Amino acid sequence: MKTLGIAPLLRGLSFDGEKGDIVVSRDTVENPQLVCSPDELEAKFTKGVRSVMVEGEGGFLLGEDYDDAVNGTANAPKASGRAAVVNNKVCVVTGGAQGFGEGIVRELIKNGAIVFIADMNVDGARKLANELNAEAGRTVAFGVAVNVTDEESVHKMVGEIVQTVGGIDLFVSNAGVLKAGSVKTMTLKDFEFVTDVNYVGFFLCTKHVAPVMELMNKPTGKYFTDIICISSKSALEGSNKNGAYAGSKFGSVGLVQSFAKELVTDNTKVNTVCPGNFFDGPLWSDPDRGLFVQYLSTGKVPGAKTVEDVKRFYEAQVPMNRGCDGEDVTKAILYSVEQKYETGQAIPVTGGQVMLN
Numbered sequence: 001m002k003t004l005g006i007a008p009l010l011r012g013l014s015f016d017g018e019k020g021d022i023v024v025s026r027d028t029v030e031n032p033q034l035v036c037s038p039d040e041l042e043a044k045f046t047k048g049v050r051s052v053m054v055e056g057e058g059g060f061l062l063g064e065d066y067d068d069a070v071n072g073t074a075n076a077p078k079a080s081g082r083a084a085v086v087n088n089k090v091c092v093v094t095g096g097a098q099g100f101g102e103g104i105v106r107e108l109i110k111n112g113a114i115v116f117i118a119d120m121n122v123d124g125a126r127k128l129a130n131e132l133n134a135e136a137g138r139t140v141a142f143g144v145a146v147n148v149t150d151e152e153s154v155h156k157m158v159g160e161i162v163q164t165v166g167g168i169d170l171f172v173s174n175a176g177v178l179k180a181g182s183v184k185t186m187t188l189k190d191f192e193f194v195t196d197v198n199y200v201g202f203f204l205c206t207k208h209v210a211p212v213m214e215l216m217n218k219p220t221g222k223y224f225t226d227i228i229c230i231s232s233k234s235a236l237e238g239s240n241k242n243g244a245y246a247g248s249k250f251g252s253v254g255l256v257q258s259f260a261k262e263l264v265t266d267n268t269k270v271n272t273v274c275p276g277n278f279f280d281g282p283l284w285s286d287p288d289r290g291l292f293v294q295y296l297s298t299g300k301v302p303g304a305k306t307v308e309d310v311k312r313f314y315e316a317q318v319p320m321n322r323g324c325d326g327e328d329v330t331k332a333i334l335y336s337v338e339q340k341y342e343t344g345q346a347i348p349v350t351g352g353q354v355m356l357n
Contacts, residue, residue: 004159006038006054007166008215013045014062015220019089021062022114023166024069029059042219064088066114066139066165077138079112085338087112090165094148094205095175097124099281100230103326104172104333106132109140111334113170116161118146148175148201151208158208167216170337171209173202174230178283180242191244198248199255202229206259206270214266222267226337229256229272230329233354235346236274249274253346260344269343273332276350279311279323319352 011020032053036044041054050072052060063069064076065088079087091108095101096117108115109132117125126143133139142164146157161168177197179190206227213225234242235249253272260270277284284291292310295301301313315321332347348354 004162005215006041006057007060007162008212009041009218010045010052010060010062011167012216012219012223013042014047014049015216015223016047017222018084019169020167020216020223021064022066022069022088022090024061024063024066025163025166026059026061029053029061032059060166077112082338083112085111085334086170088114089169090114090116090161090167091170091172092116092118092161092168092209093172093174094118094146094201096172097121097128097143099283100275100278100326100329101174102128103278104174104230104330105141107327107330108170108333109136111330114140114142114165116142116144116164118144118157119175120145120147146175148173148205149196151204154201154204154208158212162212167212168209168225169216170226170228170333171205172228172230172333173205175201176230176232178242178245180245182241183243186244194244195248195251198245199251202252202255206255210259210263210266210268213263213268217267224267224269224340227259227263227268227270228333228336229270231272231274231346233274233276233348233350235272236348236354236356256346257344264343269336269340271336271343271345271347273329273336274346274348274350274354275329276318276324276353277314278325279314280325284311284314284323317353318350322351324349324351 007023007025010023014021029051032051033049034052037055050062061069068076076088091113093101093105096105097119105115105117117129119125122145129141129143132141144157144160147153179194217223229252231252232249234246235253239246256270256272292307296307296310301310304310328349332349
């Protein structure tokens with residue numbers, strides 16, 4: 001068995017009814033509590049073991065959170081009830097260094113999660129992780145590089161996460177791009193760019209994350225894990241002159257439903273959250289290139305004289321009179337994780353702008 005298969009298995013063997021221990025891979029471990037061959041691991045491992053040497057594979061340190069695992073301590077923050085939905089669970093957020101992704105990262109950490117911030121902007125991801133770790137006084141975040149359209153990059157990301165903490169409890173496929181344009185004029189290059197990130201990227205991430213989750217479930221058959229695609233209200237209704245984006249998001253809902261039916265045998269739930277517009281993010285509010293500035297300069301909003309006029313115009317289209325934010329989306333994510341009896345769903349978080357029937 002390869003090392004990257006042993007760590008998720010150890011997480012499954014240490015399952016406490018909600019999650020497994022964090023498992024940190026090492027080349028060797030001094031004075032391990034358990035020494036065994038790969039074939040003996042499942043039979044010889046007992047809960048509470050904190051260090052393991054697997055012959056021919058390497059060493060593994062276990063603990064309730066990352067710091068406890070590497071330091072041999074037992075200081076991980078405790079939580080119970082609804083406050084424990086993601087407490088000390090391993091979460092990954094692609095596109096997590098900015099925008100919606102950053103908001104989700106921050107909210108998950110507020111709820112006790114250990115979060116990998118996966119982004120092409122790895123320097124930004126690591127800077128954010130360092131900031132969050134300093135604020136927490138513990139290791140709660142890691143930055144990791146990924147290009148979700150590159151299968152080798154996705155494979156490498158998953159391998160790095162497994163080496164660092166042993167597995168993944170919640171994978172949030174958030175990375176996405178938008179290029180608006182008429183079907184009459186949009187270039188194939190732009191269309192494919194949007195589709196590759198929003199649709200193919202979700203497929204590639206699920207392809208490489210799902211086997212890790214399967215291994216975590218293997219020992220008990222009771223270890224629930226989650227894959228959540230952050231889609232858009234444009235996955236629920238078409239978007240004028242924005243077909244590439246809406247089409248990729250509609251397509252992702254089809255993937256969610258299909259993956260949900262397949263992965264349910266591994267206790268992996270697959271859902272999607274469909275947020276409304278994040279008006280405070282760079283897509284809309286960037287002072288130079290944001291949509292508010294563009295719409296003001298092109299006169300798209302009749303009578304608008306300032307960026308604030310444009311913003312108010314779009315906020316007024318939402319029954320709750322504001323845009324969506326990271327906290328709104330994270331509450332839907334937490335619901336998806338906590339609810340063990342639901343998979344394959346598209347959850348709108350649009351302030352009432354889109355209502356299902």
